[in-house]
Amino acid sequence: MKIRQFxxxxxxxxxxxxxxxxxxxxxxxxxxxxxxxxxxxxxxxxPGFKGIVAEDENGLKGFIxxxxxxxxxxxEFFINEMCVNINEQRSGVGTKLIxxxxxxxxxxxxxxxxxxTNRGIPAEEFYKKNGFNIVxxxxxxxxxxxxxxxxSGF
Numbered sequence: 685m686k687i688r689q690f691x692x693x694x695x696x697x698x699x700x701x702x703x704x705x706x707x708x709x710x711x712x713x714x715x716x717x718x719x720x721x722x723x724x725x726x727x728x729x730x731p732g733f734k735g736i737v738a739e740d741e742n743g744l745k746g747f748i749x750x751x752x753x754x755x756x757x758x759x760e761f762f763i764n765e766m767c768v769n770i771n772e773q774r775s776g777v778g779t780k781l782i783x784x785x786x787x788x789x790x791x792x793x794x795x796x797x798x799x800x801t802n803r804g805i806p807a808e809e810f811y812k813k814n815g816f817n818i819v820x821x822x823x824x825x826x827x828x829x830x831x832x833x834x835x836s837g838f
Contacts, residue, residue, distance in 0.1 A: 685745060685777070687784040690728075690735025697744040698724055698737070698767070705767050710805045724749065727764045734761070736785050738768075738777050745769050746777045748785055750799075758795035761785070766799075766807075773806070782814050800824060 690698075699720040706713040715723075727733060732752035738745040746768035752761050768778045789797065799816070801807045812818075 685738055685740045685780065687736060687738050687780055690737050690747065690749070692728075694735070694737050694744070694747070695721065695724060695728070698735075698747050698749075701744050701747065701769060702765070702767050705770055708770060710802075724765070727751070730764075734785075734788070736781055736788075738781050745772045746781055748781050750785075752789075752792075752794060755796070759793065760796035760798055761789050761794050763797060763799035778810055779814055 699717060702720045702724065703715045703717065705711075707715055727749045728735070730751045734750060734752065736748045738747070747766070748763055749765045750761050750763040752759055766778065766781070768781070786797070797816070799811065801811060
């Protein structure tokens with residue numbers, strides 16, 4: 685297996701993998717080809733973007749998309765998306781992707797990696813196993829918008 689930097693001609697394979705993985709349990713998303721492509725392109729066009737892919741002779745096994753960002757103490761890398769083929773999960777592909785990313789980031793002077801994931805799914809345990817910690821002082825909040833602007837006259 686080869687781990688390397690993302691290249692623009694990897695986009696289609698990454699889209700297909702994202703759809704294949706996240707439209708299944710435990711996520712049950714409903715990604716379309718067009719939606720997945722735009723989703724990943726948004727990340728690719730983010731300043732500081734870095735993508736890492738894992739592949740072998742049979743094709744793409746997994747990828748990480750994220751970006752480097754400034755922080756008051758030191759630069760950090762935020763993982764926007766990590767995806768490993770269902771058939772390759774628990775085989776070391778994800779850990780190899782993380783380790784490759786870590787080595788690249790260390791050489792670039794990045795001091796931290798951050799990410800968001802769901803509680804209680806295999807990804808949570810995967811990240812913990814690979815040295816990530818839960819930040820107790822942070823809470824993730826959201827607000828569902830149901831045409832509030834239209835109802836309020838904006």
